[in-house]
Amino acid sequence: MKKLVYLLISLVIFSCSTEDNFEETPESVLTKSAIPTKNSEPVSLVKAWTASGSYRGYTSYSRKFTVKVADLDFDKSVSIFHEKIDGSWEEIPLSYSFDIDDQNEVWTGAYNHGGYGVSRIYADQFVVKYEVSGNTYWDNNNGTNYSISNNEGYFLADANANVSVDTDYDSLFYVPYYDQNSLNVTVDVRNLAPNKEVGVVYTTDGWQTQGYFTLDFRRYWYNGPSFYIQSPNEFGIERWSGTTRIDKSANNVEYVVVYKVNGQEYWDNNYGKNFTVSK
CATH class of the missing domain: 2.60.40.2440 (Carbohydrate binding type-21 domain)
Structure with a gap:
């Protein structure tokens, strides 16, 4: 409930929505990982x-x-x-x-x-x-x-990790005004160049179809009235977030995030497990 309250406050201050664009699922969405899964250190x-x-x-x-x-x-x-x-x-x-x-x-x-x-x-x-x-x-x-x-x-902390989802601020909930669900995702990226795109690839049917929407850069981020940060921060990390509307019948959404910059793509797919959010 606390996460939802913070998120609703953020959505009042910053609003963003895009239309769904469904197509066949690319194989790379299911297999890429932005962070190595093996670690030689304890x-x-x-x-x-x-x-x-x-x-x-x-x-x-x-x-x-x-x-x-x-x-x-x-x-x-x-x-x-x-x-x-x-x-x-x-x-x-x-x-x-x-x-x-x-x-x-x-x-x-x-x-x-x-x-x-x-x-x-x-x-x-x-x-x-x-x-x-x-x-x-x-x-x-x-x-x-x-x-x-x-x-x-x-x-x-990992110099090779250039994108990271903050699951404390992802959510899926019904919006009566639109009679649709709202999917909300928040991501942090390393500022590698001024021109970049941060997007979310998601599915509601086990990757039979997929949607995509882009996130917006947040110069200031409010996690409710008591928390405030700005980006990029001292470490060159920027906060991006956004929302899209999907059918109200969807109770679960699976998603991954892609960060496109300098002709490269960096993915956060939760160590190959993908992220899941439910109503």
């Missing part, structure tokens, strides 16, 4: 997000993390070891999300802190901690630690 940060803001005295702070680990044993723990404002360090536990393949897993987690008169708890620096089979592995950004300030949006 643990690596995939991406991290920070945002903060204040509205009528209510202050909010948000951080979230995505980490990839090698599946070295069943019993394991993954966390973010984060510096606090007072100089101490604290663990933010992550939770198992899904298997990439039979060798690697994705773990995710978030920190949210808000209220009237609250202060910032976490500073900029953090590292990733992975404990398994009596061993501890670290991703500390090659000894320099990761550092992301208080209101940056996304940092894509």
Whole structure:
């Protein structure tokens, strides 16, 4: 429900819709992956997000993390070891999300802190901690630690990852005014050149047919009144989002994202699993 409220606020501020264009599904949509599925390191940060803001005295702070680990044993723990404002360090536990393949897993987690008169708890620096089979592995950004300030949006840690879907802001819901469903997708891309296109390829019938719509660049992004970021950010990451209308009978949509720039295509298909959103 919270995700839907944030998304509706965003749609009021930024509106975008395109018509469906169905055709046969290209084979590349089902097989391309923007991010390698094999990882020679035991643990690596995939991406991290920070945002903060204040509205009528209510202050909010948000951080979230995505980490990839090698599946070295069943019993394991993954966390973010984060510096606090007072100089101490604290663990933010992550939770198992899904298997990439039979060798690697994705773990995710978030920190949210808000209220009237609250202060910032976490500073900029953090590292990733992975404990398994009596061993501890670290991703500390090659000894320099990761550092992301208080209101940056996304940092894509993998230099080869140029596009990433933010599933916290995808949704499918019925709009009575149009008597249709609205499909909404939000994506972050690395700013590789001024001229680019970011689009969504989707299906409602298991890829028997497909639709395509483009996303719009968001110079400013509001995730509700308490969260505000601008793009491109310090790391050269831009936020793109958009919506299209589909038949109201569709209860599930499967989709992937393509980023076209400099004559190249970069895909995020969720490690070959594609993304799914339901009403």
